[in-house]
Amino acid sequence: MRVFSAKDVETHLTYIDCIRIMQDAMIKLSSNETRQMLRQILPLGADKMFGIMGGTLGDFDIFGSKLVAVSPSRTDKTSGSHQGVVVTFDKDTLAPTCIADASAITAIRTASTSAMATNLLARKEASILTILGTGEQAFHHALAILEVRQINEIRIWGRSLHKAAQLTQKIEQLTGIKCTPYQHVETACAKADIICTVTSASTPILHQHHVSKGTHLNVVGSSFDGPREIDDALVSISKFIVDSKTSVESQGSEYRHALANKAISENHILGEIGEVASKTLDARTSSEDITIFKSLGHIVQDIAAVAYIAEKTKEVTQ
Template structure:
């Protein structure tokens, strides 16, 4: 059996942001419309700063089924940063054969940013013009590339605790994107100026507070993918219209929601919709211009499978853009 394999360089070249946004959007709509129970990710601790995770799943249809297998290891000397190394393996829904395998780290980096962009397109105000990114790692870089594809941002603010890293990333991406990017270490100023906020940090404690966020803002909480680390305080969670990528995942593994529940501010019904339900017009997203909307991204394997199948289906020589 011949299995196509896409290493990190091939994924980066073939998995373009616009195409991935569309693929992820369709996959999440299919996930929510199917009503098929999906297993939650399984995380096996391997010691301090190390874990192994498995994410199986699939849908009846052309997306097929498969799994992501990754190690999550902290980067030495980089507090709060980790690498997600492994494979995404996609299977054919008709024959059951393996379709392809792809480098999971690069797929994850791109599809996560594209999922955020798709959610932002559905939930942010049409006139959103200021974007604030909280974080200076790999996900910050990919979000800076993906987000301007869904809104005409005129101003981008990049927050980081390390001013030197924020300044360096802002300077590099400003040239690439031809957009003004202002680095800052003032979280309150960044959040209060933004129409759209993305948190992509490894912080164990909140980097944004509800008191900083203006009415009408859309917030994407992306950095925390398991119980424990929280990127937003309970006040923001309670004040926002909370939309999950996958409801069972958010209820079981959404750290910010768990903290707000523990504080007695919200219940399970605070998860008003899955983003796929919004995409499929099964439930409303933003209901008015003053509402604070919140998208919680934990990540779902159908996003990885959609990205892998999309890059596999692109014709030879089609480079990403």
């Protein structure tokens, strides 16, 4: 069995490659070429939880599971908020073949999926990127989205202005792009072309009146039914695209809350991002459309990423 550390993952899984891999995985999901179970979550008290995800990619060509312990408030920079493993298995012998650091896989594949959705849904001329959140996903989203749009301004909002300033300095030094910390969500989002919500907020931080016409949003922070990052009104006026319709209908908090409060109808989900990628669904039809990509995260993304690293490193060692 091969083992891939966080450093291995970061070395071999670039954003540009991962964006392509995620698009292919999402097309397969929307084409019913995958099988998966809904994410299972076991609360561990306070803000800690244990999650289990399992599934297959293709005709059982690749299958595996992700076991991860999550604490959104965890600030330990050495391990992050997600700790766990992604395990893949051999389809013939059924033996485990690879085990990879789940924190690194999750960080890169989540941001790359948002970048893939941004490429498909955001206006081509989009140049102002706002990120709500200051954690690991905020950093990775900034870098991944630079791969798909010519961004000339990055704005960072966080509950801690100090953390927002630290992150902006890090991103600006790395990319050379103007990056500014903001104290208020409303000013951070004013005239933004792309907004990514990557927070651990339990109640909405982003509201309809914060968002301009034509904006694309990646709503990422809440991965189970309960916490919400955006309000019902914003959900209701959007073209609402998801990673997995089945998953979002069962566990997508923003969608479920808006539906329960009759802000939207049951058919508000326009479709899956895999359908947009395969050109079987038109999402943005006007420059004034507000598009939302609701990302819960999916096991096929994890096992596709690990399978790619395994194949790439096999080629290196041969």
